[in-house]
Amino acid sequence: MGFCSAFFLILITILFPPIGVFCVAGCGPDLLINILLTILGYLPGHIHAFYLIWVYYERKHDRRAGIIHAQRAPGIFSERVQGTGTTYGTVP
Numbered sequence: 001m002g003f004c005s006a007f008f009l010i011l012i013t014i015l016f017p018p019i020g021v022f023c024v025a026g027c028g029p030d031l032l033i034n035i036l037l038t039i040l041g042y043l044p045g046h047i048h049a050f051y052l053i054w055v056y057y058e059r060k061h062d063r064r065a066g067i068i069h070a071q072r073a074p075g076i077f078s079e080r081v082q083g084t085g086t087t088y089g090t091v092p
Contacts (some may be wrong), residue, residue, distance in 0.1 A: 007040070010050075010053070016038075055082075059082065060083065
């Protein structure tokens with residue numbers, strides 16, 4: 001299930017980067033930044049979106065392995081992507 005969701009998320013992000021950011025980070029500052037970057041140029045929107053997705057999946061993998069990051073990833077405002085908060089009422 002993880003590979004399929006990541007694959008479809010990457011396909012969506014290639015077509016329209018803000019939708020991929022919304023799927024990972026939700027509605028917040030990261031989405032607004034990505035929309036503005038996509039308006040300014042299609043490539044900066046992609047770079048930002050793929051950076052968010054990469055950090056999200058890297059931290060998700062590390063949490064499963066028992067590694068908890070003390071520092072926040074630079075340039076990311078979403079707690080969901082940072083992995084510091086709880087998700088859906090469960091403790092990671």
